[in-house]
Amino acid sequence: MAEGGLSEPRRRSVQCASSKGLHRIAYLEWGDPRNRDVLVCVHGLLRSARDFEPLARELSSHFRIACPDLAGRGDSDRLPDAALYAMPQYLVDMVTLIARLDTESVNWLGTSLGGLVGMALAAQAGTPVKKLVLNDIGPVIPRAALERIGAYAGNAPAFASFGEAEQYLREIAAPFGPHSEAQWRFLTENWVRREPEGTWRPHYDPRIGDTFRANLPEKDMELWPIYDAVRCPTLVIHGAQRAHAAQRRADRHRARVPAARRYAMKRWLIVLAATLSVPAAAQSTLDAVRAKGYLQCGISTGIAGFSAPDSKGVWRGIDVDMCRAVAAAVFGDATKVRYTALTTQQRFTALQSGEVDLLARNSTWTISRDTSLGLNFVGVNYYDGQGFMVPKKLNVKSAKQLNGATICVQPGTTTELNLADYFRANRMSFKPVVIEKLEEVLNAYFNGRCDVFTTDQSGLVALRATRAPKPDDHIILPELISKEPLGPAVRHGDDRWFDIVKWSLFAMIEAEELGLTSKNIDEQAKSPNPTIQRFVGASGDIGKMMSLDNRWAYHIVKQVGNYAESFDANLKPLGFERGLNRLWNQGGLLYVPPIR
Numbered sequence: 001m002a003e004g005g006l007s008e009p010r011r012r013s014v015q016c017a018s019s020k021g022l023h024r025i026a027y028l029e030w031g032d033p034r035n036r037d038v039l040v041c042v043h044g045l046l047r048s049a050r051d052f053e054p055l056a057r058e059l060s061s062h063f064r065i066a067c068p069d070l071a072g073r074g075d076s077d078r079l080p081d082a083a084l085y086a087m088p089q090y091l092v093d094m095v096t097l098i099a100r101l102d103t104e105s106v107n108w109l110g111t112s113l114g115g116l117v118g119m120a121l122a123a124q125a126g127t128p129v130k131k132l133v134l135n136d137i138g139p140v141i142p143r144a145a146l147e148r149i150g151a152y153a154g155n156a157p158a159f160a161s162f163g164e165a166e167q168y169l170r171e172i173a174a175p176f177g178p179h180s181e182a183q184w185r186f187l188t189e190n191w192v193r194r195e196p197e198g199t200w201r202p203h204y205d206p207r208i209g210d211t212f213r214a215n216l217p218e219k220d221m222e223l224w225p226i227y228d229a230v231r232c233p234t235l236v237i238h239g240a241q242r243a244h245a246a247q248r249r250a251d252r253h254r255a256r257v258p259a260a261r262r263y264a265m266k267r268w269l270i271v272l273a274a275t276l277s278v279p280a281a282a283q284s285t286l287d288a289v290r291a292k293g294y295l296q297c298g299i300s301t302g303i304a305g306f307s308a309p310d311s312k313g314v315w316r317g318i319d320v321d322m323c324r325a326v327a328a329a330v331f332g333d334a335t336k337v338r339y340t341a342l343t344t345q346q347r348f349t350a351l352q353s354g355e356v357d358l359l360a361r362n363s364t365w366t367i368s369r370d371t372s373l374g375l376n377f378v379g380v381n382y383y384d385g386q387g388f389m390v391p392k393k394l395n396v397k398s399a400k401q402l403n404g405a406t407i408c409v410q411p412g413t414t415t416e417l418n419l420a421d422y423f424r425a426n427r428m429s430f431k432p433v434v435i436e437k438l439e440e441v442l443n444a445y446f447n448g449r450c451d452v453f454t455t456d457q458s459g460l461v462a463l464r465a466t467r468a469p470k471p472d473d474h475i476i477l478p479e480l481i482s483k484e485p486l487g488p489a490v491r492h493g494d495d496r497w498f499d500i501v502k503w504s505l506f507a508m509i510e511a512e513e514l515g516l517t518s519k520n521i522d523e524q525a526k527s528p529n530p531t532i533q534r535f536v537g538a539s540g541d542i543g544k545m546m547s548l549d550n551r552w553a554y555h556i557v558k559q560v561g562n563y564a565e566s567f568d569a570n571l572k573p574l575g576f577e578r579g580l581n582r583l584w585n586q587g588g589l590l591y592v593p594p595i596r
Contacts, residue, residue: 008368008417009056009067014100016071016093018084025093026075027068028053030060039063039107040098042114044136045212046153046204048074050190051111053372058349061411061436063107068097070113072205082207086215090117098128109133116223123229132234139227142220150216154209158199165192165200180493182374285490285497286330286547289357294336297323298356301341301438303459304466305571306362306382315339319360321566322381322488324559325504326358329552334559344413345436348373351491358501360488362456364414369489378502380487381563383580383589385480386418387457389464392475394451399479403428408441408450410434418482419454442467456484458576465574499546506592507553510535511562513583513592518561521554535595542595553595563590 009028016025028049039059041052049067056065069076071093072085079085094117098106108129110118115137122129152172159165166188173187192200289295299307299319307317324334340356351359352374362384363369365377388407390396399422407430409415416432423430433450435441445453446469453460460476468474488505490498511517514532516524525536533539537550544550560566567578582588 009053011075012066012100013075014097016096018079018081018089018092020080020084023071023077023079025068025071025077025097027066027097028056029064029066030056031062031064033064035064036103037063037107038101038103038105039065039109040094040101040118041065041067042070042094042108042110042117043067043073044112044114045149046073046191046202046208047111048190048203050074051187052109054186054352054374057368057373058345061345064101066097066101068094070117072208074203078205078207082205082211085205085208085211087117087120091121094121095128104128105130107131107133109135110137111135112137119223119226119230122232122234123226127232130232132230132232133237134234135237138236138238139223140220141223143217146216146221150209150213152209153212154206156202156206158195158201159192160199162188162192162194162200180374180491182492186372186374285357285494286500289330293331294338295323295327295330295358296338296340296356297326298340298342298347298350298359298361299323300361301343303362303438304462305574305576306458306462307339307341307360308466317570318381318566319362319488321508321560321570322360322505323358325508325556326501328555328559329500329504329507329548332549332551332555334555343436343438344410348375351375351489354491357497358488358490362458362486363489364456364484365487365489366414374492375489376492376498377487377489378498379505379592380485380589381505382458382486384456384458384484384486386415386454386482386484387460387480388477389445389453389460389474390451390477391448392473396475396477399477399481400426400428402430402452404430405452406431406433406450407452407454408433408435408445409454410438410441411436413455414482414484415455422481456486458486458571461576462571462574496547500548503546503595504552504556507535507556507595508560508563508566509583509590509592510595511553511557512564512590513585516557516562517565518558521557525554531594531596540596 009030011026012029013024013026015022026049041049041056043049043051049069052067056067059065070090072078079089105128108118108122108131110116110133112135115134118129118132119134121127122132156168159168166184169188169191170184179187191202193203194200299315302308303317305317307315307319310316320339323337323339327337328334340350342350342361347359347361347363348369350356362382365380369375370377388399388402396402407419409419409432411434416434419430419432433444435444441453442463444450457476457480464471464474464476488501490501514535516532516535521536524532525538527533530539534542536554537543537552541550543552546552561569567576567581578588580589582590584591
């Protein structure tokens with residue numbers, strides 16, 4: 001399952017006025033445009049709207065999200081007079097943007113300068129800001145911090161390569177804290193653009209730095225009158241890397257804020273705080289897993305055949321076997337796993353934040369996830385596609401007959417996007433019934449609230465077999481309307497862990513091709529076949545290359561089984577056919593590099 005279609009950004013702009021004429025403010029918009037719960041996210045001094053992409057994708061099923069490029073940044077127009085790069089103009093532009101959004105109130109998340117703009121707007125009488133999150137900013141700003149920014153604002157050189165630009169950004173943005181390689185790359189991509197002559201330059205008006213330096217205060221900037229005028233629930237987020245003086249100011253700040261106001265924030269602010277947190281990267285995932293003595297694996301809340309508890313509460317499924325395989329490789333013991341059941345909305349945040357070490361939860365490998373969510377998909381453990389299930393009594397034989405149907409669908413997946421694309425391409429209409437929790441969406445379908453239920457075909461087969469009151473009363477239509485390669489994922493930035501999880505999956509597939517099973521591997525280990533000798537660790541140092549025991553693959557097959565054993569034990573009883581998930585030499589798509 002993949003991200004919702006409404007989690008893809010729409011590029012918009014709005015005309016704004018200044019004392020020197022009109023200019024265009026560009027913004028990205030995510031989520032349902034009909035949603036009245038609007039979240040405005042505004043970037044820092046020299047950044048752009050794209051900084052919020054990972055967050056916006058995660059929250060787009062809850063909010064309509066607008067992320068503007070402030071004037072002179074990103075895709076917004078540069079102002080004719082550099083003196084206009086100041087708070088009065090930013091406020092005018094943002095009020096105009098909110099009017100364009102046609103909403104009476106907004107939630108505001110601002111980083112650094114974006115937080116100051118939000119604070120100033122929230123302090124106004126009749127403000128549209130109903131909840132405020134200030135990230136890396138507060139009512140006291142040390143002059144030393146402003147001087148440090150002023151030293152490089154607008155002074156960046158032209159870079160001969162993207163790599164040079166990234167290295168420069170790493171130096172000036174070191175106070176951002178620890179980041180993975182992918183996160184630094186993402187920050188750089190949002191900061192520079194390539195010029196026609198081939199050089200790379202920051203994507204903002206360098207005159208912003210001139211205005212900034214011209215207005216540096218003589219001492220720490222204290223904005224208590226503005227902050228004290230804010231009456232809406234407010235959350236202030238600071239990173240851990242702050243000077244002691246700044247910490248004392250934060251304590252003073254806390255003391256001035258009434259408890260009722262501090263704790264009035266709703267659940268969505270907790271979600272924002274968790275999502276904005278950057279996990280510590282000092283310790284590798286392998287070291288962390290070994291230190292605690294078990295693998296924390298993220299799985300579904302219950303999809304039979306993939307990850308679901310049996311009658312004794314034991315988790316089983318091909319995704320569960322993936323977790324067990326990694327534990328067998330790392331510890332030589334497939335039982336050293338703990339499971340975290342995650343909804344479609346929770347899964348990626350849980351992995352990004354470090355709550356789980358591995359996500360093995362029937363998730364679709366897509367380019368947006370692979371490049372912008374800080375994730376790496378290690379491979380495919382089930383080739384799938386989106387389909388439709390309908391009651392047999394409707395006498396529908398093809399998805400082409402679903403014009404005007406009411407369709408149940410879960411948010412936070414590409415299911416919504418695929419559904420809309422398919423119906424638009426076939427000039428048909430439908431009425432969506434969007435429900436987050438699997439149990440609730442199934443109840444809606446089985447109770448007749450909708451005509452159709454759509455998800456990955458694997459899910460349809462499993463859910464019909466295990467959740468339908470009368471499975472024979474429902475049919476799965478023949479059409480597959482998308483490609484859904486499902487596979488486990490790990491965090492960006494830890495290549496050793498990526499290798500371990502990837503080759504644990506490959507070992508199960510390679511074992512099937514070699515004819516190695518949990519029942520015969522001890523006997524086969526005596527074979528003189530050099531390929532098998534390497535596989536079981538009798539020759540070579542493949543395990544040591546990954547900081548594992550050389551018998552890592554042997555432990556996987558002995559304790560978990562090969563891919564066919566996992567498929568036959570978990571999916572075949574539910575009526576699944578191997579299909580595309582046969583080995584490459586049997587007409588399927590499963591093909592892995594050799595273990596040598």
